[in-house]
Amino acid sequence: MKSTEIKTKTCFVSKDDNGIIHKTVRPNAHLDAEDIKESDDIGFELAGGKHALILYDARPAFTLTNKGMEYLHKHLLSKKRVASAIVSDKPGIRLLGEYFKNSPAGSPPVQVFKTMKEAETWLLSFKTGKPKKEVFVDMKISIKKRTAKEEKVERIKHKEPIHGSLTTCIAKVEVDKKNIVYKRILRDAHVDMPSLKKSFTETLGLLGGEKRLMLYDLRPHFTITDDALEFVVDEIMGRHGIATAVLAKTIGVYLMADYAIKIKKIKSPLKVFTDETAALKWLAKQKN
Secondary structure (H helix, E strand, O other), X not given: OEXXXXXXXXXXXXXXXXXXXXXXXXXXXXXXXXXXXXXXHHHHHHOOOOOEEEEEEOOOOEEEOHHHHHHHHHHOOOOOEEEEEXXXXXXXXXXXXXXXXXXXXXXXXXXXXXXXXHHHHHHHOOOOOOOOOOOOOOOOOOOOOOOHHHHHHHHHHOOOOOOEEEEOOOEEEEEOOXXXXXXXXXXXXXXXXXXXXXXXXXXXXXXXXXXXEEEEEOOXXXXXXXXHHHHHHHHHHHHHEEXXXXXXXXXXXXXXXXXXXXXXXXXXXXXXXXXXXXXHHHHHHOOO
16 A cells, blocks of 8 residues: 655655555656656655655656766666566667666666566565575577678678668668668557567668768657567667767667667767757767
């Protein structure tokens, strides 16, 4: 049973009989650092000054500002917390579990779950002093890599700039006169491995194997499966971009970028933007 909910403009905050602080994001909320801090302060007050067990229900759709993302990176590891559980079925948010696996020793644990029951069980295990082992599932697929000779052949074949466009089942692909590739996700597209591989093959038919400056417009609403997300990071962003700029307005895309840079350690530069002009200026500065 929960205590009376305290409502902010972006969140509902309450405490249950087990002392767990529940924070549920409002549907379609747009979160800034101040919004997150407000709900955090309410949660810590409900905890009565004790270190808190916090459960975030992040299943409703929401967006996050750059400052909001920076606040989460810093304060999810605050010593005011015993542990934080996040409930979401969105692959981008589930990457948070992988991201925080690499937190400094002694940091409050953060884990992502698909159901409220799993999250509550895990949090309650801290009250007994025996936290359960994580249940986050690694997202790995086998990717066949081209040989160095095959890569060289592809580069020789496609030295000249390519101009043109095509629309695949999940994205519109355009190449401008500066040879920058724009990949714009189609609104409400569902990206799974069959659709991604089909789109990837069609795009290679236009672009060839030469590495290029890439701009991904991921601002429209879309969904993506875990294995497709892993394929994008490993096979597409990691191997086919001189540098990659991503346009986004949701937390999942920011987490995907963090995952690619800090966990997968992709070799080419990658940065997330909210403004296309700023993204293109950054790409123009990247060395070929």
